[in-house]
Amino acid sequence: MRPVLRRGLFTLALMLAWAGSANAQTMFLVGQNVQPIFEGWQQNPDGTFSFLFGYLNRNYEEEPFIAVGANNTFEPAPADRGQPTYFYARRQQFVFAVTVPAEALTGRLTPETLALATGFAIALLAFTRWWWRFGLTRYSGASA
Secondary structure, eight states: OOHHHHHHHHHHHHHHHHHHHOOOOOOOSSSOOEEEEEEEEEEOTTSOEEEEEEEEEOOSSOOOBOOSBTTBOOSSSOSOSSOOSBOOSEEEEEEEEEEEOGGGTSSOOOHHHHHHHHHHHHHHHHHHHHHHHHHHHHOOOTTO
């Protein structure tokens, strides 16, 4: 058999084998987990902030009940912040909000912390530029 024909048949067989095994993502009806999803935040008129959450139940049929406790909690306390306990199938958006005081988010950036973070970012930038140049001097080509 001529090499071109042999190569063409091999390529065709490979493509057919790959196409037969190619599946879309697996669809699970039951037995998968539920993942919280941070949807965003909003500032309230009283100065507090509300963090908005939804969830993704990875099951297509199972709608689990997870009571507030070890598997359905917030930290720091209180553990029950109005989160759902019954989870409908698939993606649910903007299901509940958690309100936190403004003091929890403001007033934590000190000049020392800012200087440390800036210094670290500059050092990291300098290191990555050096590493890139080091790699380029050692690079001999993709075919080497």
